[in-house]
Amino acid sequence: MRPDQLPRRVLAAVALPLVLLAAWWVASAGSTSIYWPSLQTILQTFPETWTWERITHDVLPSLGRLGTGYLVALAAGVVAGTAIGLTRTLRVAAEPTLEFFRAIPPPVLVPVIALFAGYTGSTSKIITIALGCLWPILLNTVEGVRGLEPVLLDTARSYRLGTRRRLQYVVLPGAAPRIVTGARQALSIGVILMVISELFGATRGLGAAVVQFQRSFAIPQMWTGIILLGLIGVVLSLIFRVVENRVLAWYQGQRAMERGA
Template sequence: MIRRIVAAVALPVVLIALWWLLTANSTSYFWPPLADILKVLPDTWFGERARTDIAPSIARLLIGYLCALVIGVAAGVAIGISPVLRALTEPSLEFFRAIPPPVLVPVIALFAGYTGSLSKVITIALGCLWPILLNTVEGVRGVDEVLLDTARSYRLPRHSVILPAAGPQIAAGARQALSIAVILMVISELFGASNGIGASVVQFQRSFAVPQMWTGIIVLGLLGVLLSLIFRVAEHRALAWYRGWRDAERASR
């Protein structure tokens, strides 16, 4: 356990130390010393801005991500179960998956509005939908037929077998979608948003508040790390059975 913690912390500590040393005597306006950046970080983000910018960004991210998770899993199970439905929807899914979500930001904002949160939530949900949906489809398609036959024999609902069996694949898509959600949260806030972390970073950049701009980038990185840790804890508990089965299979070899 201690070795894992040391291994996880070692690289970030080294990178921060290098950043500190390389910028310690910096006179560049655009590359201020890390000490100056950290000095203004608490006053910039841990006051009123935490309520007016950080909280709205997190709320948009979570709403969009959860919408994509529910729709993606439900649609993915339906498509994965039905070969006919899969044949009908596969060309359309491949087409929409190939469109980069940031390209749709101006289009979505045009119809849903630039200043409100609706366009941001829709952008995040659409971007997160595809990895969850496609991974769910593949996970359902890969469910062992023996499990399905067993469920039918015991008259169990199909979803009671399909969802756990496809769980690892669904979790992989959800993990990928989470990183996409953070990226789209920032990108969507660059288009006419009146608040949010992304909007604040752009505002700092336009007003030449460079140390404050760098603090926004640091806050985004910390937010990504925090969300990743929360997801790992949830995944660890939800897929505990899968790890136990995998360990038992390895021990039997």
């Protein structure tokens, strides 16, 4: 992206959020409803609610569980997906099981996992996030590996590259675009499951804080928690995009050359 295009890209990115905030401000101005406070009231409540003490008590534990579950799912999904994608026998044997578990919505498993792993600790929440994030990464990795050109694999074998070198220089780079796609989908699912898993018996976490505000009729504080959750999603998306641009720099350059041709 050329430097002269940066202001235009920034304006395009913030235009819709600014319009929505302006519409919310106007629509809620002067509201006397306890359930629909004005945006001005919510913004005034925000710094009073999310102090550093509350951030360390609720937000950081949630992000820690999200990061742990997501990284576990990423590692397991890439490893298992690569093995399944490269081995036809393993793929045929695993396909019915994969389809069975993929059809089960992850939120349904939250009470079951909490029943065995406990409601109050972090273990059940990390397991829930990991299981929910696993399937997009795993299935996209399988499809990415299966979509590799057979000529590439045959050429690597003809040059007598070992298994580790084939994975490092042929398989994983070739499947990287699909893996990144699955990882992006999994991140959104992980944020959702981070909140849902904290609705069951949790005493710490962003989701637990929002529920506590709702139950105590602290509605402006509840709305600040929802807004904070959205802001966290935006920041995580930006971080992911930076990582994606570094990992797939070669792929994006190749696509740019193809479009230019």
